[in-house]
Amino acid sequence: MPIKRAEEERVGAHTHGHGEGHGGHTHGVAENADRRWLSIALVLITGFMLVEVVIGVIARSVALLSDAAHMLTDAASIVLALIAIRLSARPARGGYTYGLKRSEILSAQANGLSLLLLGAYLGYESVERLIDPPDVTGGLVLIVALAGIVVNLAAAWCMSKANRSSLNIEGAFQHVLNDLYAFIATAIAGLIVVTTGYARADAIAGLIVVVLMIKAGVELLRASGRVLLEAAPAGVEPDEIGGLLAAHAEVAEVHDLHVWQITSGEVSLSAHVLVAAEGDCHAVREGLEEVLREEYGITHTTLQVDHLDTLAPRPREDGEEHRRADEPLVEHCLTAHGPVHRAAAHDH
Structure with a gap:
């Protein structure tokens, strides 16, 4: 029977002696690099989010406002990831024999849950505006969405440099990646509104983003849940x-x-x-x-x-x-x- 090799990143501390063991390793340099890349992404996202909120209100665009709300959760997820990285780096002491390493998994759970909750809210808003669409300033929506694509591409690139084998960082990355998809959908919606005047395109774009958010949220909750329930890692039988x-x-x-x-x-x-x-x-x-x-x-x-x-x-x-x-x-x-x-x- 062929043996399935586990993923290379799943490596723990060194083995030990007969009947009992211990082990540990440090990731100081990697953790510092992760914090640096995450911090850069946080600055990019927060700055653009503030601009988008103002323009979204002026343009009366649910797609822009949903993007801004999503960017707020992006920023929160990155802050949470930074906190989790710091906590998990603390040495084991007292009753916490593994230290606080699973704070990263709790962060991933929080990110997955926030994606689902935000997706549910934005889904409601999108359906409501699909039924009764407001006037949307398509040109403004298109310009902001194109700028958002650039900002999110830069933020996603920064976060891709961090250690994505960590569910903590992967959770924050999924927030940013879904926001990138959202801006692409919003740009298309803005273009349709400008060229055809079809205002419902804005709400349809919002619904597309909701589907992507729910998919990412479910996957994060499933993966982090396996760790919390101490199931065998995926790919290991x-x-x-x-x-x-x-x-x-x-x-x-x-x-x-x-x-x-x-x-x-x-x-x-x-x-x-x-x-x-x-x-x-x-x-x-x-x-x-x-x-x-x-x-x-x-x-x-x-x-x-x-x-x-x-x-x-x-x-x-x-x-x-x-x-x-x-x-x-x-x-x-x-x-x-x-x-x-x-x-x-x-x-x-």
Whole structure:
């Protein structure tokens, strides 16, 4: 069975010893660069947003006002991303053993939710104006929209220089990218109003933007929700990993296998591995760590490795202590989670 390699950016801290581990790495330089690019984008967006609000009111354009409202959320999302970057850089201390790294995921959740809420509001406004369209100054709308495309292209370019493998930064980037789409739709609407006088084109452009906002919001909530629920990262199949580990020489069984993300780009794995009585626990652990590193890019692992003969057999109902050949030896894991992977037929 072909092995699917995890995305390269999903790399955690270094592996550790037998039964427990630790790890960590710093991203000071990258974080400083991210903050710089995000700050430049924030200045561009905030400045243009203020101009657009004034012109949108004068032109009575729902598309321009919706763009301005979207740009306000763009600015807020970038501020939130900057705060999350600073919080996540704090070292672990006290009860926060991972530090505040998941503040980035909370930021992504907030960005996704704001896209959905704003999309719902603008959808209502657009439908209302589609039914009863106001007079729209098409020429003014067109000029502002073209200027907005330039500004958002510059802001999107700046943010593309930051680390987009972070859901935090990706969330802010999606806000800006959707705003770029909005300006393109608004420019087309302004051109239609100027050339044909069809005022409803403005509301139709608003609805197109709403669809794009909802799509981006749902994707952000889904991706960040997987991290918060500690699901395996996209593209990483725990059953596949379990079968691969169980197929390793001298491994008899793998259970309590967990794969999750601490935050964007930091994947962790833990598992309990049972090794044949004559096997070398330390050599097996090192071999499994190499497999995880080479095949999946997972380097932050906690592998508890035990010999089969060191575990007490499970007592039977008749009082005798014995077990069938196909029965897992799990007395030490009374609350075991997930499937059991064995070398024999790789049954799960």
